Amino acid sequence: MGNPESQSKEPRSFGLQTPGTKGVRGTKRYAMVIDLRKCIGCMSCSVACKTEYGLPLGIWRTWVKVVDKGSYPTTKRVFMPRLCNHCDYPVCVRNCPTQATYKHEDGFVLQRYNRCIGCRTCMVACPYNARHLLPEKRTDGNLPRMVVDKCTFCIHRVKKGLVPSCVQACVGGARIFGDINDPQSEVARLVATETVTVLKPELGTSPSVFYIGGDWEIMDEPHSYTNRTHQVREEFNDFKRNHKGDAFADIVEGEPLMSEVANNWYGYLKTIPHKAKETLNAFKIFLFD
Amino acid sequence: MSDTRPVRSVILRFALRIWVVVLSFAVVQGGWAWHEQWRLGLVVTGMSDQLSWGLYIGQFVFLVGVAASAVVLVIPAYWLGIHACRSAVVIGEALSVTAVSMALMFVWVDLGQPLRVWHALPWLGTPNFPASIMAWDLLVLTAYLGVNVGLLIGHGRGHRKSAPLSRHRLFWFVVATLLGLSIHTVTAFLLAGLPARPMWNTGLLAPRFIASALVSGCAWLLVTGWILAKVGTWRMPEAAGRLLTGVMTGALVIYLFMGISEWFVLFYHPTAHGHGAGMLYLGWEGKSGLTLWMIGSVGVQGMAAMVLVVRPWRRRPGVVLGMAMLLFVALFVEKGVGLIVPGLQPTPLGEWVAYRPTVVELRIAAAIWAGGLLLFTGLLRLLCHPVPREPECGSASTDGRCAPPRGPE
Numbered sequence: 093m094g095n096p097e098s099q100s101k102e103p104r105s106f107g108l109q110t111p112g113t114k115g116v117r118g119t120k121r122y123a124m125v126i127d128l129r130k131c132i133g134c135m136s137c138s139v140a141c142k143t144e145y146g147l148p149l150g151i152w153r154t155w156v157k158v159v160d161k162g163s164y165p166t167t168k169r170v171f172m173p174r175l176c177n178h179c180d181y182p183v184c185v186r187n188c189p190t191q192a193t194y195k196h197e198d199g200f201v202l203q204r205y206n207r208c209i210g211c212r213t214c215m216v217a218c219p220y221n222a223r224h225l226l227p228e229k230r231t232d233g234n235l236p237r238m239v240v241d242k243c244t245f246c247i248h249r250v251k252k253g254l255v256p257s258c259v260q261a262c263v264g265g266a267r268i269f270g271d272i273n274d275p276q277s278e279v280a281r282l283v284a285t286e287t288v289t290v291l292k293p294e295l296g297t298s299p300s301v302f303y304i305g306g307d308w309e310i311m312d313e314p315h316s317y318t319n320r321t322h323q324v325r326e327e328f329n330d331f332k333r334n335h336k337g338d339a340f341a342d343i344v345e346g347e348p349l350m351s352e353v354a355n356n357w358y359g360y361l362k363t364i365p366h367k368a369k370e371t372l373n374a375f376k377i378f379l380f381d
Numbered sequence: 382m383s384d385t386r387p388v389r390s391v392i393l394r395f396a397l398r399i400w401v402v403v404l405s406f407a408v409v410q411g412g413w414a415w416h417e418q419w420r421l422g423l424v425v426t427g428m429s430d431q432l433s434w435g436l437y438i439g440q441f442v443f444l445v446g447v448a449a450s451a452v453v454l455v456i457p458a459y460w461l462g463i464h465a466c467r468s469a470v471v472i473g474e475a476l477s478v479t480a481v482s483m484a485l486m487f488v489w490v491d492l493g494q495p496l497r498v499w500h501a502l503p504w505l506g507t508p509n510f511p512a513s514i515m516a517w518d519l520l521v522l523t524a525y526l527g528v529n530v531g532l533l534i535g536h537g538r539g540h541r542k543s544a545p546l547s548r549h550r551l552f553w554f555v556v557a558t559l560l561g562l563s564i565h566t567v568t569a570f571l572l573a574g575l576p577a578r579p580m581w582n583t584g585l586l587a588p589r590f591i592a593s594a595l596v597s598g599c600a601w602l603l604v605t606g607w608i609l610a611k612v613g614t615w616r617m618p619e620a621a622g623r624l625l626t627g628v629m630t631g632a633l634v635i636y637l638f639m640g641i642s643e644w645f646v647l648f649y650h651p652t653a654h655g656h657g658a659g660m661l662y663l664g665w666e667g668k669s670g671l672t673l674w675m676i677g678s679v680g681v682q683g684m685a686a687m688v689l690v691v692r693p694w695r696r697r698p699g700v701v702l703g704m705a706m707l708l709f710v711a712l713f714v715e716k717g718v719g720l721i722v723p724g725l726q727p728t729p730l731g732e733w734v735a736y737r738p739t740v741v742e743l744r745i746a747a748a749i750w751a752g753g754l755l756l757f758t759g760l761l762r763l764l765c766h767p768v769p770r771e772p773e774c775g776s777a778s779t780d781g782r783c784a785p786p787r788g789p790e
Binding site: 151157174183185186187188189190191192207208209210211212213215216217218219220221223224225227228229237238239240292295296297360368 | 413420421422423424430431433434488491492493494495497498500501506507508509512513514515516519571574575576577578725728729730740
């Protein structure tokens with residue numbers, strides 16, 4: 093990175109998308125520094141984000157990855173908060189077929205719900221798994237459904253001079269937010285003076301979330317599958333769920349897996365009249381109500 | 382054969398009706414399943430946030446390949462001047478129309494908001510040109526469908542009038558050829574352009590796709606020709622059959638060679654690129670249900686290549702037909718089932734997420750296949766029922782490459 097002031101970078105676009113603004117003078121580029129030495133794994137950020145946006149059950153825009161290292165007595169538990177990296181060269185923006193995902197001039201990578209067709213190319217493209225699909229069934233029918241959703245860096249708060257919700261809620265002050273192009277900001281100071289790392293720098297996305305004190309075994313995924321020791325135990329499955337998660341299965345009636353049907357095909361057949369009735373009802377409502 | 386013809390035709394007509402009824406039933410039940418997916422959302426599928434593409438996109442990629450292979454017959458028939466292939470071109474065109482329609486349907490059912498798809502169309506919506514490969518893919522697929530439908534209509538008319546090939550139509554054949562190559566290339570770029578997915582992020586993906594597309598497309602055409610000959614409506618010219626067999630063999634050998642070089646890079650030294658493929662072919666701590674299928678698929682391909690490169694065996698219709706069927710199934714497994722899910726695993730977070738298609742997914746996929754077969758049957762019925770005459774080949778053939786014309790018995 094270097095000190096932004098010492099460079100006179102021109103915006104680069106690689107010909108295909110909005111130019112990167114990191115280190116470009118005269119522009120704003122909001123970024124986050126996460127000091128992992130101060131993270132205590134309390135998950136306040138996840139909860140704050142969830143309450144800020146009223147996210148559906150099982151969906152988290154930010155979550156904390158937890159890894160247990162080593163075996164007793166030499167053991168340590170490592171935390172790593174994760175969120176959208178708001179890349180300077182976002183792969184999701186490049187791949188979106190309808191320009192539903194776009195990069196704000198101040199560096200936020202945002203989503204236009206009304207334009208999203210739900211093709212999920214951005215989710216496949218995202219190297220940080222930061223995107224999720226909103227479920228069809230929501231408590232309020234006016235909320236967006238069946239479109240891809242993501243962290244917004246709380247642009248509505250930032251535009252009013254506040255920090256994002258997760259930063260506000262962070263107990264240990266591990267999350268620091270600011271404009272990295274402004275040399276006076278704390279973010280710029282930390283990035284310039286501390287040993288920072290980013291996730292997957294080799295992919296050319298230029299992430300805007302920097303980590304201080306990142307542990308190799310927790311950051312190097314999935315390369316570390318072949319390299320890490322067997323004592324490492326990961327628990328992040330419990331903290332990054334999705335619309336298909338177990339918690340959700342009780343609420344939205346899903347379809348059984350093929351093996352379940354094979355084991356109980358007679359039971360499956362017996363549900364068909366009920367489903368047919370439901371379908372007819374749905375058509376009736378659609379046509380006559 | 383003429384004495385058994387009335388009985389035979391009655392039986393065949395009855396069989397055709399049964400075939401159409403069965404396929405229609407499959408389409409209707411799939412429409413119902415799609416309605417369930419529409420009502421409840423994609424939660425009824427086996428896909429998740431971590432593994433956000435599944436059976437649908439796999440089938441889409443496979444079918445785009447099948448569609449692209451119509452060029453196999455167009456290039457020799459119209460560019461290289463092998464006239465005997467011209468009567469077979471119509472089958473290729475019908476196949477490409479069918480396969481593109483099925484591919485577009487698979488994209489359609491995969492969308493979360495299918496009614497908004499016009500956002501991705503030029504002029505109507507706001508497509509992300511030129512950056513998004515997905516937008517390009519939708520565009521070239523639609524264009525390919527349009528051009529092929531036009532060519533089919535032209536073929537029907539031209540055939541009735543026995544009109545020679547006009548420059549105008551030749552131009553559109555050239556366009557169709559280029560589009561046919563481009564649809565599969567663009568589909569490969571869609572996957573290969575994702576840095577987050579190391580298994581797909583390889584320059585060899587597009588050539589491999591084209592090669593496998595030629596194999597599966599030729600296999601489909603050969604099997605179709607055999608069925609039509611059995612039914613007695615149409616007989617594929619021998620030159621076309623030989624050509625298809627030759628292209629299938631050559632493409633298969635090239636495909637296997639490219640596969641070997643790919644596997645070497647994936648497995649020689651363990652990098653992130655090899656994780657998905659490792660799960661796919663070798664299994665990873667018992668985490669793959671596809672291992673046997675994939676190894677079987679590769680085994681079938683190797684066996685077919687060894688059989689088909691021997692010229693005397695390649696000349697036997699029975700052997701060629703058996704190999705074509707086996708290869709079609711093998712490539713269906715490898716590309717339609719085995720490409721997408723392992724490419725998404727492990728996820729960027731390093732997770733292994735289980736994916737199994739649910740009943741709804743399987744029902745919708747079955748319905749789209751049934752609809753495609755219905756369309757294919759209808760097109761063949763429309764276009765191939767009166768046996769196409771070949772005015773160029775009816776007289777003494779000049780180039781010697783022409784097979785003797787075979788009319789209806």
